[in-house]
Amino acid sequence: MAKEVRLIVLISGNGSNLQALLSACDTGQISANILGVLSNRSEAYGLRRAEKYNIPTIVFHRLTNRADYDEDLGNLVATFKPDWIILAGWMHILSMKFLEKFPNKVVNLHPALPGQFPGTKAIERAYTAYQQGQIEQTGIMVHLVPDEGVDDGPVLATQTVPILPDDSVASLAERMHQTEHALLVETVRKLVVGEIDVKALSN
Ligand code: GAR
Numbered sequence: 001m002a003k004e005v006r007l008i009v010l011i012s013g014n015g016s017n018l019q020a021l022l023s024a025c026d027t028g029q030i031s032a033n034i035l036g037v038l039s040n041r042s043e044a045y046g047l048r049r050a051e052k053y054n055i056p057t058i059v060f061h062r063l064t065n066r067a068d069y070d071e072d073l074g075n076l077v078a079t080f081k082p083d084w085i086i087l088a089g090w091m092h093i094l095s096m097k098f099l100e101k102f103p104n105k106v107v108n109l110h111p112a113l114p115g116q117f118p119g120t121k122a123i124e125r126a127y128t129a130y131q132q133g134q135i136e137q138t139g140i141m142v143h144l145v146p147d148e149g150v151d152d153g154p155v156l157a158t159q160t161v162p163i164l165p166d167d168s169v170a171s172l173a174e175r176m177h178q179t180e181h182a183l184l185v186e187t188v189r190k191l192v193v194g195e196i197d198v199k200a201l202s203n
Contacts, residue, residue, distance in 0.1 A: 004032075004033055005031060005032035005033070005083050005084070005192045006032070006080060006081060006082050006083045006084075007021070007025070007032050007035065007082060007083065007084050007085075007086060007188070008034070008035060008037075008038065008080050008082040008084075008085050008086070009021060009034055009037045009038070009050075009085075009086045009088050010037075010038050010039070010040075010077075010086070010087050010088070010090040011038070011044050011046040011047075011088055011090055012039060012040055012041050012044055012089055012090050012091040012092065013041070013044050013045065013046065013089050013091070014044075014045050014046060014089065015037075015044060015045055015046015015047070015049045015050075015088070016046075016089075016177055016181065017089055017109055017177075017180060017181060017184050018037060018046045018049055018050065018088045018089070019046070019181075020181035020182075020184060020185050021086065021088065021184065021185060021188060022034060022049060022053050022055070024185045024189070026053065029185065029189060030185065030189045031189075031193065032084075032188070032192045034050070034055050035055070035056070035080045035082065036055065036056045036057070036058060036080050037050035037055055037056070037057050038057070038058045038059075038060055038073075038076070038077065039057070039060070040059075040060055040061060040062060040091075041059070042059045042061070044059075046088075046089070058076070060072075060073055060076065062092070066095055067095060067097050068097075070094060070097035070098035071098070073094075073098055074097060074098040074101040074102070077098075077102070078101055078102075082102070082105065083105065083192075084105055084107055084188070084191060084192070085102055085105055085106045085107065086107050086109075086184075086188060087106065087107065087108040087109065087145065088109055088184065089109070090108075091120065093148060093150055094106070094145065094148070095148055096147065096148065099145060099146065099147060099148070103146070103202075104144060104146075104198045104199060104202055106144065106145040107142060107143070107144060107145070107156065107187070107188070107191070108142070108143055108144075108151065108153070109140070109141075109142050109180055109183075109184050110140070110141050110142075110143070110151040111123050111176050111177075111180060112126060112138060112139065112140070112141065112151070113139040113140075113158060114152075114155050114158065115152075116135075116138070116139075117129075117138075118150040118151035118152060119150055122151075123138070123169065123172060123173050123176050124169055126138035126172070127163065127167070127169045127172050130163040130167075135163070136163065137160050137161060137162050137163055138160070138161050138172075138176070139158055139159055139160040139161050139179075140158065140159045140161065140176065140179050140180045140183050141155055141156075141157065141158045142155075142156045142157045142158075142183060142184060142187040143155045143156055144156060144198060144202060146202060154198075154201040154202050155201075156187050156190075156191070156196055156198075156201070157183055157186070157190075158183075159179050159180075159182075159183045161175055161179050
C-alpha cells in the first residue's frame with residue numbers, strides 16, 4: 001500500500017486556499033491527508049472550514065518572543081510527522097528555530113511573481129504599480145521556504161495573472177485568488193506524487 005502523505009496547513013485568515021486543499025484531498029485529486037490546520041489567529045475563518053471536514057484545528061497564539069514561539073510551534077507541528085507543511089495565507093515570518101526542523105518541507109504561497117511585492121498586501125501593491133505604469137501583469141508563486149527570506153526561496157511553480165485596464169483591486173484580487181487556488185492544488189499534487197524534485201531545487 002502506498003505511504004500516506006501527511007500535510008499540515010498553517011493559516012492566519014479566510015482560508016480560501018485551505019478550502020481548495022481540503023476539497024482536493026477530499027475528492028482524491030491530491031492523494032494526501034490534512035492531519036491538522038493550525039492558526040496564529042483564533043478568528044481565522046479557515047479554522048471553521050477545517051472543522052467542517054472534521055480535521056483537528058489548533059490556535060497557537062504568540063505569547064512569547066519570536067524564537068521561543070517558533071521553537072514551540074515547530075515542536076507542535078513535528079508531533080504530526082508531516083511530509084509537507086503548507087503555508088496558505090500564514091502571516092508570520094518563520095525563523096530558523098522553526099525551519100531547521102523541516103528542511104525542504106515548508107511550502108509557501110504568495111500572490112506575486114518571484115522577487116516582486118514580498119510581504120503583505122501584494123495584490124494591492126501590484127494594482128498600484130500597474131496604475132503607475134510600472135508593470136503590465138502580476139502573478140502567483142509557490143516556493144520552498146529554506147530560511148527567513150520573506151516570500152522568497154526555490155520556486156516550485158509560478159503563474160502570471162493579467163491586470164486589465166478596467167480592473168478594480170477587488171476584481172484583480174478575485175482573479176488572483178482563483179488562480180492561486182488552482183496553482184496551489186496542482187503544485188501540492190505534484191509534490192505528493194514526487195513530480196517535483198525538491199532536493200534538486202534546493203541545491
Ligand atoms: C492569499 O492570497 C495568499 O497568497 C496570501 O494570503 C492570502 C490568503 O488568502 N499570502 C501571502 O500574502 C503571504 N505573504 P486565504 O486565507 O483566503 O487563503
